[in-house]
Amino acid sequence: MNSDDLALFAQVVKSASISRAALALGADQSTISRRIGLLEADLGVRLFHRSGRGVTLTDRGQQLLGFATQMNETLAEAERVMRESVEHGPVKLCIAAQPTIARILFGRIGHALKARYPLTQLHFVEGLAADILNRLSEGSVDIALLYLPEHPGALQFDPLLSEGVQLITPGDYPLEGDSIAVRDLGEIPLILPSTHHGLRLLVESLAGRYGFTTNIALECDGSISITKQLVLEKCGCTVLPAAAVMEEIKIGRLKSYRLEEPDVSRTVAIVWPKNRTTADGLWEVTQIIRQHAAAMVEQGMWPGASLVSVPVSP
Template sequence: MDIKQLRIFLNVAETGSFSDAAKRLNVTQPALSRQIRLLEEDSGSPLFIRTGRGVRLSEAGEKMLPRARLLIEEMERLRMDMTAFAGELHGRVRLGLPPSVGSVLAGPVVERFHRDYPNVKLRVTQLLSGALQESLLNGRLDIGILFEGNVSPALRSQPLWSERLFFITTPHERWQGVEMIDYADCLSHPFILPGPKHGLREVLEQATRKIDKCLNVVVEAESLAVQMELVCRGLGCTILSFEACKNHIDAGRLIAIPIVNPDIERVCSLVWSRDYSLTRATHEMADVITEIAGVMFSSTPKVT
């Protein structure tokens, strides 16, 4: 088996169709089928099962898929790193950011990186932390930012900054003069929060269990924009960093009350897969993120 055959295998697996994969790769279907047949002969097992709608992976194909993807990714990283030694930095970086971080950090990071490395193709994806972590683990993203406490052991992490979380609600008269709120008192209010796979939800669930209470989640919103809109409409409260809500707070639609007993904080970390080595371009992106985060957030933890 060779890299060309593995590329064809991955494209067939992704499209579920020999004809669609052939069109994507700009080859004839008989040529593609021949390469798959050779790969199956080398592996000693059929890799696809034919169905009325195309093909699906066999048990052997399912086993081959992650390892084939890993090999292709490594070859691509090697090619980009070798190209970089010949002159200006080229390649691509696929960056994933959770919405609350992306709204603050994406602009300055992308602007700086694009200025310094104009020949690197950059793709920025905004995902809730559960989906972001999955994309890092399966190689669809090269690097991202997640919240500590919800990071898989299969990912490497480097702390960037810590942020305090606030009780976020509408500026109702009942909150006039309230300078802080106990976490236990927060829990008597209805919440609009992301689902259980989100890092924020895990932080809050852990803090809630410690005081033997429960979160009253009336709406699970898998979008920061939707979450903010529902809170602005008075349909519930939420807990977020000040920066994530700053535009709404400045406009007078929301207020942020510090939470005490205990203070609720989360650590934002730069993360990448242990299974995929970082390209030179991705290393440069990590340096840009670390530098900008250090300037923007004064409570950056010390990295050892």
């Protein structure tokens, strides 16, 4: 006997007729009659009195009905609890992002997630990609917002948007126009992270592809704020998304130049590990993030960004 047998038995009791039960279940009357017969044979008891007017329960059938009712109530309660757990969201949720993404998105999605999941303990982490990826692997971060590595490896990801990368210089840097060819980057003294960071890898990849030697003024593995300060103090130039320096560009302290031939961009993605069970409600969390990132792009609040395709199902 299994739960399907009990559900079938309960339907026959409710219908007071095998033929009406068959109609309710969308099955053949002979199939319902045969399964009830098998259930009675399996249990070694008679469950129904049969007559031309339908069926009535025997004493043993009445006893089994108590178990069937209890099972249905248990299943209904389990469904209710599971639905409520999804509705309330995860008990704890840790989201990590690289600095530029964190600065743009954390405030907006923080409000949205707290409004949707008021009982969830929300934890934000800002960090460099290597540290965030380690935390993802260890399980201390549930979901990350990252510039997608060239080789994602053991990651699941949904592309969120494409963000242009630009040459960033001091406000009075002697460079004409508003763009620079990628091949001319070799003439610019650059402040970049060391080789295990994404922007350095991006520039070195461009150098190999377009035949120039990267001119490293100095290496800086600190925050973007430190890199910007070094550029402001004219220690060199750098390569960053426009969103990372929009305030300084607006007041003229820094200048940005589009990299062209081709345009250079990186993909911002929602990332989580392939080999770890994700938190309850995570797919809905990603959709909230996607919705608000899209709104910011459409409202011009994420300079240099354009949207990518949206997944249609979890």
